[in-house]
Structures are given as structure tokens and as C-alpha cells.
């Protein structure tokens with residue numbers, strides 16, 4: 001819902017904190033998800049993610065969440081699904097050329113990121129994003145992140 005999305009960006013500090021706590025908590029339970037089997041856990045995660053993030057951020061279940069980099073503005077709500085910044089069609093008042101009733105998701109991303117890190121945020125940090133892995137579409141981005149982090153830990157050389 002667009003009005004809820006705007007509230008999220010307006011109060012990005014609070015909701016970003018809650019988002020990170022939730023993400024961290026879910027990752028602590030990784031042994032449980034592994035025990036359940038990731039395929040089964042994904043169905044559970046998707047149910048909650050689709051409903052909670054769908055309501056709060058109009059999440060489109062891309063499977064590769066970048067909300068924490070984009071000031072809690074979901075870029076997948078761009079009608080052109082621009083993943084690396086705005087197209088050339090932003091109107092002078094900041095609204096979208098396709099959906100004039102909506103502000104450009106990337107202007108909202110910049111606004112949210114500036115509230116979060118007023119001194120240090122730089123445009124490339126927000127705009128340079130890796131391409132989406134379409135195989136992840138419809139899957140839980142929370143669980144994907146937990147599994148990615150786990151893979152990184154396994155690959156890290158043992159310094160001890």
C-alpha cells in the first residue's frame with residue numbers, strides 16, 4: 001500500500017532498526033531452518049514475507065532484498081523495475097512518468113538513505129546494485145540471505 005510505504009521511509013530509522021533485528025534473529029535460528037530443510041522453511045518464510053513485507057513495503061518477492069540499502073524504499077515498485085536508479089522519466093515534481101500518483105521509488109530511496117546516514121551516504125552505494133538472480137523470484141529473500149551468509153562463512157579461509 002503506497003501510503004504505508006511512505007510511512008516506512010518517513011520513519012526509516014525506527015523501521016530499519018526493527019528490520020535488522022528481525023533479520024539477525026532469523027539468522028540465529030539457521031540450525032533450525034537447516035534441520036527443517038530449506039525447501040520447507042522457504043514455504044514458511046514466504047508466507048510471512050509475502051504478507052508482512054507485502055503490506056509494509058509492497059514487496060514484489062524478488063528474492064534478493066536491497067531494502068536496507070535503499071532507505072526502505074522497494075525499487076521493485078518501479079513500473080519499469082529499474083534496479084539501478086531512476087530512468088530519465090522522473091517528472092519535475094519527483095513523480096513517476098508511468099504512475100504520476102507515485103513519487104519515483106529511487107527518489108524515495110535517496111530520501112530514506114539520507115535520513116539513515118545523513119553525513120556518510122553516497123549515491124553509488126544506493127544505485128550500484130548487482131543484477132537480480134531471476135531464479136530467486138518468489139522465494140524468501142530472508143532465507144536466501146541466511147543461506148548466502150552461511151556459504152560465505154564456509155568459504156572463508158580458516159585463520160585460526
Ligand code: SF4
Pocket residue numbers: 053057058059060061062063064065066067074075076141
Ligand atoms: S524482497 Fe525484493 S521486492 Fe521484496 S521488498 Fe525486498 S527488494 Fe522489494
